[in-house]
Amino acid sequence: SAVISQKPSRDICQRGTSLTIQCQVDSQVTMMFWYRQQPGQSLTLIATANQGSEATYESGFVIDKFPISRPNLTFSTLTVSNMSPEDSSIYLCSVETSGVSKFYNEQFFGPGTRLTVL
Amino acid sequence: AQTVTQSQPEMSVQEAETVTLSCTYDTSENNYYLFWYKQPPSRQMILVIRQEAYKQQNATENRFSVNFQKAAKSFSLKISDSQLGDTAMYFCAFMKGSGGGADGLTFGKGTHLIIQP
Numbered sequence: 726s727a728v729i730s731q732k733p734s735r736d737i738c739q740r741g742t743s744l745t746i747q748c749q750v751d752s753q754v755t756m757m758f759w760y761r762q763q764p765g766q767s768l769t770l771i772a773t774a775n776q777g778s779e780a781t782y783e784s785g786f787v788i789d790k791f792p793i794s795r796p797n798l799t800f801s802t803l804t805v806s807n808m809s810p811e812d813s814s815i816y817l818c819s820v821e822t823s824g825v826s827k828f829y830n831e832q833f834f835g836p837g838t839r840l841t842v843l
Numbered sequence: 844a845q846t847v848t849q850s851q852p853e854m855s856v857q858e859a860e861t862v863t864l865s866c867t868y869d870t871s872e873n874n875y876y877l878f879w880y881k882q883p884p885s886r887q888m889i890l891v892i893r894q895e896a897y898k899q900q901n902a903t904e905n906r907f908s909v910n911f912q913k914a915a916k917s918f919s920l921k922i923s924d925s926q927l928g929d930t931a932m933y934f935c936a937f938m939k940g941s942g943g944g945a946d947g948l949t950f951g952k953g954t955h956l957i958i959q960p
Contacts, residue, residue: 758947767934768888770947783947815886819948832948834888 727752727822729835737841738808745804746838748818753798755821758832759791762815771816774801808842815839845870847937849951856925857959863910864920864954866935872896874940877911877918878948883931891933894918896940922956930958 728751738744748757759771772780772793780793794802805812815837822833846869856862868877879891894902894911902909906926910919922929935951 767950767952773947831890831893837886
């Protein structure tokens with residue numbers, strides 16, 4: 726399995742500011758994913774981040790609002806820019822670790838970052 | 844695009860009973876994977892079980908099994924001998940088989956399962 730940590734675990738931010746969320750994995754992985762879970766809702770994929778290439782964003786999410794970095798095979802950041810109360814959510818990163826799990830193509834999830842925007 | 848539908852927002856059963864959670868999906872893909880994830884109050888996502896679309900045999904993992912009906916695009920989860928620790932949100936999820944590795948997951952809205960003592 727993969728051990729994933731996220732920082733911060735939670736934060737309360739003011740409208741108009743930006744927050745960068747870090748995702749650290751204990752092993753090298755090719756693919757990392759960022760999801761958003763709005764209060765009481767399901768998870769929605771924001772973007773896919775492969776090391777060495779630009780992140781691929783899903784419909785409804787844009788790079789200017791959610792810039793992503795992937796500097797190496799164990800780390801990624803997601804920035805939530807110019808925040809509004811509608812951005813209040815849990816943000817989760819996940820990684821796919823083919824070959825090291827009994828579930829091929831399993832995605833392991835980080836513990837999430839709970840963001841509240843006032 | 845694919846969609847995943849879970850029609851049961853909440854279910855409640857007694858401990859030791861068997862419960863079945865429903866999931867249907869819609870896709871034009873022929874190669875894909877289906878998952879059930881559990882999210883307890885700690886909010887950590889935990890993979891419960893996985894099914895490859897090309898496999899006719901239903902996946903099983905201890906007390907958890909699925910009923911995969913490809914033609915009907917149905918993927919239900921059966922939990923046998925339910926335990927208090929099974930109390931959680933359960934999400935059904937879909938992933939395209941991209942061939943070169945994993946793709947992002949498309950999740951259903953979830954079913955809140957409560958196991959009563």
